[in-house]
Amino acid sequence: MAPALMVAALDAITGGFEAAFRSLVPLILAVLFGLLLAGIMSFFKKRKDLKNLNNEKIKSNSTVTK
DSSP, rough: HHHHHHHHHHHHHHOHHHHHHHHHHHHHHHHHHHHHHHHHHHHHHHHHHHHHHHHHHHHHHSSSOO
């Protein structure tokens, strides 16, 4: 992330605000994509953990396995 910010700062100095904004767009999109991916992974992990928790409850309450 730091190199992208450095490029944006140097673009702002040499090319103006428009060039700096154009160089920040890929950075912002990458951050948003990373947040989206992390949210999706968290959702599936919680579903898996909930499924495992329910299976453990069933195993502990079952009289067949004892």
